[in-house]
Amino acid sequence: DRVSLCHPVPLSSVIPYTHFDVQFLEKFGVTFRREGETVTLKCTMLVTPDLKRVQPRAEWYRDDVLVKESKWTKMFFGEGQASLSFSHLHKDDEGLYTLRIVSRGGVSDHSAFLFVRGVAGLSGCRPCVFPGWGGGPGRSEALGKGVRRV
Numbered sequence: 001d002r003v004s005l006c007h008p009v010p011l012s013s014v015i016p017y018t019h020f021d022v023q024f025l026e027k028f029g030v031t032f033r034r035e036g037e038t039v040t041l042k043c044t045m046l047v048t049p050d051l052k053r054v055q056p057r058a059e060w061y062r063d064d065v066l067v068k069e070s071k072w073t074k075m076f077f078g079e080g081q082a083s084l085s086f087s088h089l090h091k092d093d094e095g096l097y098t099l100r101i102v103s104r105g106g107v108s109d110h111s112a113f114l115f116v117r118g119v120a121g122l123s124g125c126r127p128c129v130f131p132g133w134g135g136g137p138g139r140s141e142a143l144g145k146g147v148r149r150v
Contacts, residue, residue, distance in 0.1 A: 056103035
């Protein structure tokens, strides 16, 4: 996998001891990209109280599986924003992405789907069809024919 994933785990027991209120101001939405492109999923938020030394924890999930930073994915959390950036998308990066902000006060989260259209002509990979994109096989037919990562 290009996105490093861990097995699903329940909310961690190591939660900051401070209660934070999190209000999402801007949220990433359903996103459509092609293989090879870059994309950043980002939320801006208001976290109160605004403490410099103690912050809630940001966790990213794809299809309910924790995402780990890798050479293809970078994460940022601070200054009122959280982001997950992909430097080179692949078909298997597609999925439902969830940002969870975890603190003693509980969990605030937001989710949206990232669709990644395959590139025709690569190892039998055929493009998926998204509304308004036209051409190619149906999405369910193309999902099983993605490029294997090396």
